[in-house]
Amino acid sequence: MAESGRTPQARAILQQCLRARLQVRPAEGDATAQWVEVQRGLVIYVCFFKGADQDLLPRMVNTLLNVKLSETENGKHVSILDLPGNILIIPQATLGGKVKGRNMQYHSNSGKEEGLELYSQFVTLCEKQLAANDKCAEAGVVVEHGTYGNRQVLKLDTNGPYTHLIEF
Amino acid sequence: MAESGRTPQARAILQQCLRARLQVRPAEGDATAQWVEVQRGLVIYVCFFKGADQDLLPRMVNTLLNVKLSETENGKHVSILDLPGNILIIPQATLGGKVKGRNMQYHSNSGKEEGLELYSQFVTLCEKQLAANDKCAEAGVVVEHGTYGNRQVLKLDTNGPYTHLIEF
DSSP: OOOTTSOOSEEEEEEEEEEEEEEEEOOBTTBOOEEEEEEEEEEEEEEEBTTOOTTHHHHHHHHHHHSOOEEOTTSOEEOTTTTTOEEEEEEOGGGGOEEETTEEEOTTBOOHHHHHHHHHHHHHHHHHHHHHOHHHHHHTOOEEEOOTTSOOOEEEEOSOOOOEEEEO | OOOTTSOOSEEEEEEEEEEEEEEEEOOBTTBOOEEEEEEEEEEEEEEEBTTOOTTHHHHHHHHHHHSOOEEOTTSOEEOTTTTTOEEEEEEOGGGGOEEETTEEEOTTBOOHHHHHHHHHHHHHHHHHHHHHOHHHHHHTOOEEEOOTTSOOEEEEEOSOOOOEEEEO
16 A cells, blocks of 8 residues: 555545446447446546556555455455455546645646556456456456546446545 | 645545435335435545544635536536535545555544534535525525435436545
8 A cells, every 4th residue: 555655656446336337438429328337346446646657556456356345245344356246447537636726636647648558457457357266257247447538427326335545 | 635644634535426316314114215315516425534623624615615626518627616516425434444454444533423523514514605605505506415424325427427535
């Protein structure tokens, strides 16, 4: 985890969901909007900062998938791998904002190219870990994700969002 | 805002919503669940830390209601007071969590009694600011809120959550 006082390399907000739908392509002309959807699981909003590098990602994914932030039917807290549950990853550059007067500034965020690369690898690592987990593979849980740099229209249905902030 | 390196007194996560519903009493026996609901506006998840005091609240409410985190139909960013929009306040003690191994610890959070007091005053201040704002009063926008210490079952419908973290 990011030590107190150090600028973080990445910031994640986690919420548990019963169902979450994310628009990945808006309606355009005759084409209807496209959505990805997950049932019960974890929503991960993620933002990368300047100075973040790829070495960070395995540790980051390992923490996020193993920390006990999901509630079973019996009210016990387990990891998303142990639930087992689905994952929806939402790129959310706004999480890097700092208040300046009445505006938000995003000067600490990764550049667009590095951010996209880190985000893509983050998604791939999450997919791999889920696929490699017997319980998740057997239950058929999935990783869905939004598109870096796009608007993220989200509909979220929770049994208590149980919102957590984890920095790296 | 909290200076880098200093332990914050409060943490808020903000998301814009098209509609948000929060269960404030679960179904029990013959009684159905009770919900509060807001249309277009701002969801504020809030958590207070040890050492937070009431002097913090006016500055905190002033910042959260005046920072430009809401999007108009034309894509311009304005404050929730200028939108004008509704506010749903969700007490969210989990935001104070720190990862320790695979578990979250909440040692930095306000004690239950202080936390409840700060939360109640925070809600009251938001209500007062909204009521005192001509544009909000005229539009009939409202502040709704959850119950401190209860489970916060949430259904959220966004046009892009536009998630921001602001610490005080």
